[in-house]
Amino acid sequence: MLPQSVILANSWWSQTQRPILFSLFHCFYASTNLSTSVSSPKTSHIDKDCNDFLPWLEHKAGAEISSALSIGKSSYGKALYAAKDIHIGDCLLMVPYSVQLASDNLPSEITCLLGDEVGHIAKVALLILHEKMLGKKSKWMPYISRLPQPEDLHSTILWSNEELEMIRPSALYEETLKQKTQIEKDFCAVKLAFDQFPDHFRDVTIQEFTYAYGLVTSRAWDSSRGVSMIPFADFLNHDGTSESYVLSDEGKRHSEVIADRDFALGDEVLITYGKFSNATLMLDFGFTVSCNRYDQAQVELNVPQHDALYRQKLELFDRFRTRSIKDVNEFTSSGNSFTIKEVKRGNGKGKGIPQSLRAFARVLTCNSQQELDYLVTEAVQNDGRLARYPLKNKNTEIAAHQLLLSEISQLIEEHNRYIELLVPNPPYLCGKGLLRRRLAQDLLTGELRVLKSASAWLKNYCSTL
């Protein structure tokens, strides 16, 4: 799902607020002027099948949406290109809320059949299926017919069990299964609507529902209406280095995008979907970025059942459990599962290996009730968090970090084993199979890089103690 930054009463607020864009907004917004003349770009990328799309959307909106962009084709599917020279700070597009699709666009006779357990994504998926079924009678037909086909989507929710086996060492494997289970639950919950309105939803299968669900997760933005499909804006592809987001102006009731750089006529215009790891990009959007600096890996630690202090340690974790920390846009670091990021060399502080993971390992390594009691006293006397300081006994501190090292080494081994199964690509493989195999390679290679950096840091830490 795409995060949408919100503009509140002409001041910006967002989790991902960028100071540079904040100042740009004030410098350039006043001078932004959406001219009415649409120049035709001199480029071979233009998608002639979409020539009528923007005029249709502008007519529906009763307002100009963009004079700066035109729809074209790229290796990422549909794309938006500069239809004239664009300057940093220019407004690229403005899409009124009135032409965005959200769950409240569903006919009320269908909505009233849906229980509270049906979420916004499932409702918008239902809306897409409904409009598809209406065919030419749909008022959204020019948009619905331009959405990618099932064979163009590669989110892991659409992977077969055999394909998912390729990514088994990654936390994305479990996350995808969880998401698939949720989709199955949603499918059962909306089936009542299918049964009551067979004309609206002719024999919709779980595969079709999952496809519609994938369309929503890969091209809808969080919005005040739950989630919204934003026609035209959703033809923008992702570039991790871009500083342009889709912004939402609640006062003016439109979404907009401001250029973060200059573009020459014919350049592809890209925005950022957010600071996502390859796991999140694969789950929600079905693509990866090579050498993704937001990659991360998941490490799970457990108290062994044969530990003489098993019960005491579990009680302690329970007592000192801090609220789970949600990494922005990513899977959660909670309980005994920890998200690690690439440890940058040189700062010597181990940034990337969460303190909570090191604390967990310290508690795991304690051999006596006395040692546990000491950690409790220390926590109470300090900031209340357990085992955040190096253990007094150097050998135990080393043992705690070697325990982590051993867990991470196992993960490295497992990742290596799976990568070896994936590389090289068999010569007969092509199309969807080859693409998904490459995604799996990118994912595991990125996680391996993160794990290796953590391993190097831990080895260094132990050797310097």
Ligand SMILES: C[S@@+](CC[C@H](N)C(=O)[O-])C[C@H]1O[C@@H](n2cnc3c(N)ncnc32)[C@H](O)[C@@H]1O
């Ligand atoms: C919001 S849509 C963008 C428009 C889309 N290309 C289309 O054909 O409609 C997001 C989808 O575009 C594709 N995409 C966007 N950025 C990409 C990138 N950097 N690399 C590969 N695919 C990308 C992915 O298929 C993704 O799910």
